[in-house]
Amino acid sequence: MNLQTKNRIIASSSGWVAALLNFLPGLGTGYLYQRRWKPYWITTITSAVWVYLDLSRQYSIDTSDPASLQTDNAGLIGILVISSVSAYEAAIKVKKERELVLTNQNED
DSSP: OOHHHHHHHHHHSOHHHHHHHHHSSOSSHHHHHHTOHHHHHHHHHHHHHHHHHHHHHHHTSOTTOHHHHHSOOHHHHHHHHHHHHHHHHHHHHHHHHHHHHHHHHHHO
C-alpha cells in the first residue's frame, strides 16, 4: 500500500472511535479500524502473553487460602494498562497523521 494512501486512511479515521475500540475490548480492535496491522499484532500478542502469565501464576496459588484470591487483580490491571496505552496511541496517531496531511496539502 502506498504510504500516502495509508496516511490518508489513518487521518480520515475518527480518533475517538479508534481509542474506544482499543480500550473497551482491550485487544487492539481500533487498529483494525485504522488498518494498522503491526500495532494490532503487537497488542494481541502482548495481551495473550499477559493472560498466559496470569493464568500460569493463578495455577500456582494455593486454592485453600481464600485471601490470595480476594486480593488478586493483576490480570485485570494488566489488561487495563494494555488497553489504555493502545487507546492513547491510536488517538495520538490520528492527530499526527492529520497534521501531516494538512502540512502536505499546504505545501502543494
